[in-house]
Amino acid sequence: MKKILLTITLVAMLCTQALAESSVWKVQKGDSVLFLGGTFHLLRPSDFPLPPEFDEAYKASELLVFETDIGKSKEAAAQQKLMAKAMYADGSTIDKYLSLKTYKSLNAYCAANGIPLESLKHFKPSIIAVTIAAVELAKLGVVQEGVDTFFYELATKDKKATEGLETVDEQIGFILGMGEGSEDAFIMYSLKDIESIKQAYEAMVTAWKKGDLKKIDALFIAESKAKMPKLYTELLAGRNEKWLPLIEAYYKTPETEFILVGAGHLAGTDGIVEALRRKGYTVEKL
Numbered sequence: 001m002k003k004i005l006l007t008i009t010l011v012a013m014l015c016t017q018a019l020a021e022s023s024v025w026k027v028q029k030g031d032s033v034l035f036l037g038g039t040f041h042l043l044r045p046s047d048f049p050l051p052p053e054f055d056e057a058y059k060a061s062e063l064l065v066f067e068t069d070i071g072k073s074k075e076a077a078a079q080q081k082l083m084a085k086a087m088y089a090d091g092s093t094i095d096k097y098l099s100l101k102t103y104k105s106l107n108a109y110c111a112a113n114g115i116p117l118e119s120l121k122h123f124k125p126s127i128i129a130v131t132i133a134a135v136e137l138a139k140l141g142v143v144q145e146g147v148d149t150f151f152y153e154l155a156t157k158d159k160k161a162t163e164g165l166e167t168v169d170e171q172i173g174f175i176l177g178m179g180e181g182s183e184d185a186f187i188m189y190s191l192k193d194i195e196s197i198k199q200a201y202e203a204m205v206t207a208w209k210k211g212d213l214k215k216i217d218a219l220f221i222a223e224s225k226a227k228m229p230k231l232y233t234e235l236l237a238g239r240n241e242k243w244l245p246l247i248e249a250y251y252k253t254p255e256t257e258f259i260l261v262g263a264g265h266l267a268g269t270d271g272i273v274e275a276l277r278r279k280g281y282t283v284e285k286l
Helices: 001-010 052-059 076-086 100-112 125-139 146-157 168-177 183-208 213-227 229-249 274-277
Strands: 022-027 033-038 063-068 162-165 257-262 284-285
Touching: 001 052, 001 168, 001 229, 022 052, 022 076, 033 052, 033 146, 033 274, 063 146, 063 168, 076 168, 100 183, 125 183, 146 162, 146 257, 168 213, 168 229, 183 213, 213 229, 229 257, 229 274, 274 284
Parallel strands: 033 257, 063 162, 063 257
Antiparallel strands: 022 033, 022 284
16 A cells, blocks of 8 residues: 555554664653654554564653544544544435546446445545555455554553544544545545555555655655645644644653654654754654
């Protein structure tokens, strides 16, 4: 899953200590420290165990901060709200927003993969893209929740505090807003993306394992920014801008935090790593 679909299944880290490569960064100014980790939201069982830098940052931190409150996002009420908002409120169906060519392509994909299109027609384009993503990722063995869920469950077991940078309602809004106003282009782009999903996924995981922000930028961010600028702004750049003062506020607390967000949020000129450096923080890989 490349660009747009990988926005949903985003990115993060691994490391080779001898080469000083990882996707965990130590952020410092003066004597205060926090840790910043890029995450990959969906992984294969073979991608575990995670590299030791994650464990090092986890053990050194009293508070874990995720994109949202993961516990609340998994509650039945949040899932029900997501599904209720995922459908067109006026009873519309996706074919009303697609060209005949795109709709035929979507129908062909669904037929080839045993997906009843009739059951998807009332959903917004983001849910259709997520469904396509899930089908294709499962073919690659990507059946396990990723870094975020792993550390949330570990923190819960260890009774460590957790928080989110945005509310569950905000995150639902970001997810469901994908493709609105450009349904035809979004669905067609998603369908074309799957043609190179295996190579794209492998390339993204490799970049994640190395903490290679330049590669993540080239593979994911640059094309998203060029081809889907509205989506890029809403899903990445805009959220980064909103999160930055929250991250700085955590920096001023007496606790040590480990902030875990999709690695796509860390890369590029609009990414959190460069934004912190511009503000005078020292940001170095563990």
